[in-house]
Amino acid sequence: MNLIITILLCNWLFLINCFNSTKPLNVLILTSESGPSHIMSIMPLVEEMIDNGFNVTIFTIHTMPIKDPKKENLKIITSIINSDSEIEFPDPEFVKKVTSKIWNIEFNSYIMGVWxxxxxxxxxxxxxxxxxxxxxxxxxxxxxxxxxxxxxFIGNIIAQKLFQERNIRFGIVATSKDWDYQSRERGMGNIFMGQPLFYGNDMLTTKEHNFIDFSWSLNVAWEKLSHLYYVQWHYERYIKKCVEKLNFISMEYSQRWIFRNGDFVIKEYPDKIFYPTTGAVDNIENGNICLKKKEKPLENNLKKLFDSPDTKEVVYIAFGTAITFYDAPPHILKGFRELFNHHKNVTFVWSYKGPEILNLPPNVNIFDWVPQIEVLRHKKTKIFLTHSGLKSFKEGLCNEVPMIFLPITAEQHHNSLVAKNYLDLPFVNKFYLKGSDLIEYVNELLINYDNYKNKLFKAKYFMEDRVIPSLKESTIRLKHFITKPQITRFTKRKGTDQDWIEYLYLKEIILINIIAEISGILLNILLIGIVLKISNKEFKNYRRILLTTAIFDVIFSIFAFPVGLSMEPANKYFITWTHGFVRFLSTKIKLIIIISIIGSFYITVSNTAIVFYYRYLLITKEKIMSKWHYFILMLINILWNAIGGIIWGWALMISPDEAYQEVNETLGEDFFYNLDGTETEFFVLQPLSLAGICGLGHNTITCMVVILIVFKTYKEIQLSLNKSSNKMTNKSKNLQKQLNITMILQSLTPLIFCVLPVLTMVFCCFVRVPLRGISSIFFITFMFVPAMNALICLICVKICRRRIVGIFIKEKVKNVTSAASKINIR
Structure with a gap:
């Protein structure tokens, strides 16, 4: 009986094995263009996939063929690219802005966009x-x-085509820190102020960074918003146009679509020793591993050098395959030379690409290429001076070699700062590099070598300490996603459907803007009604100026509300355009509306001077300005600022086509695309042209005259009030104090919310500092001025405040009286 059961069980297991056995799955891996280092990053995972029965083909693009390993289950296909008569590679703009200036620029989202x-x-x-x-x-x-x-990009295009036309699913492997920007698209959130900058912003102005400092958090928020604009929106639109011309895929190309529809993200970044990030089922951690490769002996000159009894301690210097020293500024090589001359008993091994360096001391050994892992494994290697690229960082960590970081570009700045904070390893700012700093850091690491090596040993142990080795775990999870497509319905998050308007809180911002505008109109109408009803004799003298201010604020709100005016410096130009429904009108009407807004704003600003002058006559001269006199001043105000508006219109109309072309090149054509896909028409002002000088000069004269009149009249008013304070009743004193506060606040409101932002933009235009769209936020503050002015008057002037309170109290008294009379009747 037992024999029969055993035979049946064996047959059953055999049948199960037959049904479960399938042909090896064919997996296509599409790697970064011109990025052989990315192939090296994913090779451990590829080898693990091959051991688990996958057939893997890697497709890459490079200027030279990548060697095919000619293994049974692994193939590498290279598409070779080089410049031709029509297309230059690399792109000249890229060479000009990035490659040739890599040592002299901060790497930020704009530079990454160009790249x-x-x-x-x-x-x-x-x-x-x-x-x-x-x-x-x-x-x-x-x-x-x-x-x-x-x-x-080509890999993304192929992946999108295969998914849409043949329903072949795909996943994403992330070999750099940029995976963290995918988290937004994958519905995992991306906290603006939660981690250090990915890029090297503020390296020019700040030698050391304090992550706790609030200004650092603002920098993080700004850089991430810039990334959303330049990388995930601005240049994606540019690439879409290029893909459309290929006639290769039927649907619109979208990088965001790739992020949202990938089954998983395999991250090559170590998650334990870097800053915490969002975890999820479809986030596969594969970076927490040190590869146990077979040790290879050093060869030729390197072997002789390391075997020499004269070689006691080696400092290994390497900056990866992409960074060369041809364009390195003089202070970089000078700093290295000072280091070499100081440490004559230390042997330096430098993997160097750059111009020939003459008269180097004998302890410096330069090589075109160095087998990095073999050098780092050698017991004589005591320090690794590196650019802190991810692979170099991990190789230094895994071989427990103390490191000095000199980040140059991309994520290297982030890696260096994290290592400095977590592992106390020194970081050198490329803009401030000095030989004395390098000497100090090398001394520190050599003297305390055992201490730093122990820190790295602990960090390495902590990184690798997992229930299942990182590479094994990631392969198992990857296999689940590939062979069990049904599980992806449990890993898709609702947040992936979130659009830009929701993500950037544009609905809330627009709502606040609308509320501010409507509040400005309603509050000023309320103020007009209250002021007209006040019969106080002393207050009547000031009724006219309060009414004028309120009426002009209502006019400004009505003009500004539907327009959504924006301005932006663009190199040596100053541009303006509209966001509201006005953008659908003709060019002439748009221009008329724009100059009307500019004119009405400066009329409101100039009105401040008239208000102060009116009160000056009343207090110091004890004279009430006649209606005719007041009318003449208001007419002069309107005519003067109408002339200013006309000058602006003239300046905006005469800009040549070359100016528009240069603006497009500076900001990019996609800067003027709206969220609905339409293109915004804009106007260009040349500040240094005759018309531009006249327009800006007119505004400057207006502001200066207003400031002088306000300052002079307020000073005289205060002197007169102090002299006559003994003769004034307490009621008069309180009214004058309230009017002082009201007038000062009302004069400061447009200055802070409007004039200063505009001056900032003008200044940035002259010094050619890009604001990258932040000036649009400035114009949101314009909408708050009318509401703020009305609130100041209603709150600060006691008689107005009492009227508002009286409206509600009277209503309450009426309700109480009505209820009491009903009780009496009953």
């Missing part, structure tokens, strides 16, 4: 010269696709 833009030349070249190869890859049989994060 991404140059990828479009790769797209054009690949489809022009290797379309047949791309089509062959697309038409091959694939069971699954893995894309190398944000910077693989």
């Amino acid at each position: 991404m833009k140059q990828k479009t030349s790769i797209i054009d070249l690949s489809f022009k010269h290797d379309r047949e190869l791309i089509n062959r890859v697309v038409n091959s049989k694939w069971d699954y696709v893995i894309v190398d994060e944000i910077i693989t």
Whole structure:
């Protein structure tokens, strides 16, 4: 009986095994263009996939063929690109703004956007010269696709085509810190002030950073918002146009679509020793591992150098494959030379690409290429001076070699700062590098070598301390996603459907704007009604100026509300455009409305001078300004600022086509796209042209005259009030005090909310500092001025305040009286 059961069980297990055995799955991995280092990053995962029965093909694009390993289950296909007569690669703009200035610029979202833009030349070249190869890859049989994060545009195009036309699913592998921007699109959130900057902003102005400081958090928020604009919106639109020309995919290309529809993200970043990030089922951690590769002996000159008895301590210097010293500023090489001359008993091994350096001391050994892992494993290597790229950072950590960080570009700044805070490893700012700093840090690490090595050992142990090794776990989870597509319905978050308007709280901002405008109109109408009903004899003398202020604020609100005016400095130009429904009107009408807003605003500002002058005559001269005199002053105010508006209109109309072209090149064409896809028409002002000087000069004269009149009249008013204070009743004193506060606050409100932001924009225009769209926020504050002025008057002037309270109290008294009379009747 037992024998029969055993035979049946064996047959049953055999049948299950037959049903479960399937052919190896064919996986296509699409890696970054011109990024062989990215292939190196994912190779451990690829080898683990091969061991688990996958057939893996890697498709990449490079200027030279990547060596095919010729393994049974692994193949590497390279599309080779080079410049031709029509397309330059790399893109000249990229070379000018990024490559040749890599040592002299802060790497931020704008620079990354330019860098991404140059990828479009790769797209054009690949489809022009290797379309047949791309089509062959697309038409091959694939069971699954893995894309190398944000910077693989051709890979993203292929993945989108395969998904939409053949329903072949895909996942994402992230080999750099940029995965953290995918979290927003994948509905995991992306806290603006929660972590250090990905890029190297503020390196020019700040040698050291304090992460607790509030200004740092503001920098983080600003940089992440810039990334949303420049990378995830501005340049994505640019790339969409390029993809449309290819006629390769039927649907619109979208990087955001790639992020949202990928089944998972495999992160090559260590999650335990860096700042905390959002975790999720579809976030596969694969970076917490030190590879146990077979040790290879050093060869040739390196072997002789390390085997020499004269070599006691080695400082290894390397900056990756992409960074060269051809454009390094003089202070960089000077600092290195000072380090070499000071530490004559230390042997320096430098993997160097750059101009020849003459008269180096004998302890410096320069190589074109160095087997980095083998050098770091050697017991004589005591310090690793690195740019802090992710792979170099992990190789230094895994070999427990104390590091000095000199970040140059991309995420290196972030890695360096995190390592400095978590591991107390020194960080050198490239803009402030001195030989004395390098000498100090090398001394520190050599003297306390055992202490730093112990810190790295603990960090490495902490990173690798997992129930299942990181690489094994990520392979298991990856296999689940590939073989069990049904599980993805449990990993998709509702937040992936969130659009830009919701994410950026634009609905709330627009609502606040509308409330501010309506409140400004209603509060000023209320103020007009209250002022007209006040019969106080002393107050009547000031009724006219309060009514004038309120009426002009209502007019300004009505003009500004539907327009949504914005201005922006663009290199040496100053541009303006509208956001509201006015943008659908003709060019002439838009221009008339824009200059009307400018004119009405400066009429309101100039009205402050008239108000102060009116009160000056009343207090110091004991004279009430006649209606005719008041009318003449208001007419002069309107005519003067109407002339200013006309000058602005003239200045905005005469700008040449070259100015518009330069603005487009400076800000990019996509800067003027609206959220609904339409293009905004804008007007250009040349500040240094005759018309521009006249327009800005007119505004400057207006503001200066107003400030002088306000200052002079207020000073005289205060002197007169102090002299006559003994003769004034307490009621008069209180009224004058209330009017003082009201007038000062009402004069400061437009100055703070309007004039200062405009002056900032003008200043940025002259010094050519880009504001990257932040000036649009300035104009939101304009909408609050009328409401603020009305509230100041209603709150600060006691008689107005009492009238408002009286409205509600009287209503309450009426209700109480009515209720009492009903009781009496009963």
